[in-house]
Amino acid sequence: MGRKSSMTMATIFVVLASTLTTYASTTYTVGDFSGWQVPTNNSNLYDNWADNKTFVVGDNPLFNFITREHDVAEVTEPGYNACTTTDTISTDNKGPVKITL
Known part of the structure; x- marks a missing residue:
């Protein structure tokens, strides 16, 4: 009986943790303050911006x-890897745009 309770509690904890995430x-x-723009002075602007962030689903x-x-184009993984917008999921040019990962 104790083992079954432990398993139930562990399952509840995993479900709650998933929900909280x-x-x-x-x-x-x-x-950040530069916004979404074509980088003119710093071609690594967005790479540098993303370096200290950890993105998660949601x-x-x-x-x-x-x-x-x-505009912002949401692309497939192959489209991203090829750096092309020929295989877009969506494109939006009405700023600002918020996308949920």
Whole structure:
């Protein structure tokens, strides 16, 4: 009987932890104060910005830009790896854009 209770408690803990992770999302403004722009002075702007962040499922990157000045394309993994927008999931040019990972 004690072993069954322990297993039940462990299962409940895992379910609760999974649920809490889902609700503990973080919104990141991409580029911080620089916003979403074409980097002119620093080609590593977004690489450097992302270096100290750990993104998890449920987080929300916020692309802050003026409508129709830029766009955000959500692409498949092959599209990302090929650095192309030919296989997009969605594209939005109405800023700001928030995407849930």
